[in-house]
Amino acid sequence: MKDSALLVVDMLYDFIDGSMACKEADKAVAGTLAYIEEETGKTDPDDSGIRSIFPILFVRDHHPANHSSFIPQGGPWPPHCVQGTHGAEVHKALSPYMSEDLCFYKGENQALEQYSAFEGRNPAGQSLGEVLELMEIRNVLICGIATEYCVRNTAEDLLKAGFKVSVLKDCIAYVDYEGHLKALEEMQAEGIRLI
Numbered sequence: 001m002k003d004s005a006l007l008v009v010d011m012l013y014d015f016i017d018g019s020m021a022c023k024e025a026d027k028a029v030a031g032t033l034a035y036i037e038e039e040t041g042k043t044d045p046d047d048s049g050i051r052s053i054f055p056i057l058f059v060r061d062h063h064p065a066n067h068s069s070f071i072p073q074g075g076p077w078p079p080h081c082v083q084g085t086h087g088a089e090v091h092k093a094l095s096p097y098m099s100e101d102l103c104f105y106k107g108e109n110q111a112l113e114q115y116s117a118f119e120g121r122n123p124a125g126q127s128l129g130e131v132l133e134l135m136e137i138r139n140v141l142i143c144g145i146a147t148e149y150c151v152r153n154t155a156e157d158l159l160k161a162g163f164k165v166s167v168l169k170d171c172i173a174y175v176d177y178e179g180h181l182k183a184l185e186e187m188q189a190e191g192i193r194l195i
Helices: 025-040 128-134 147-160 177-190
Strands: 004-009 056-061 103-106 139-145 164-173
Touching (some): 004 147, 025 164, 139 147, 147 177
């Protein structure tokens, strides 16, 4: 697992219980937390040290208040994940595992819609692809929200870039059940593993 990383996509409050709450979001958060805790080997409840056998990277939608994808600006979505709001924050159960240099922000440009984590940048200005290459990561496991949009776009871009990609199917949430099933089926046909 030394060449593997976990990528947590948009596990943000607006997608969990906010303006764009997705189906099975609470289950996806719980599944992700269980997966991380199993992989970190943290068994002592009094042990506050977090150890991971692989890096955990986070992707965050991070929009200005007047983003072009919002309905008031003619876009398809209600305002969500606005910079500086609770809705843009990572779920509190997952935030202890987040490191700012391994956090990639997307959707910050008012004029651009960005579903894929590949379009985001960390605070140092590096892309996800650049950081994964620097870390010599070849296998990326993905969890997050939502299957049909940011999870799928990110998984496909990783695959195109030559990474081995797996989606943790018990750790994802979705907008529409039929769309979720179709996206999973199509990703699998493209060579993305479902585990």
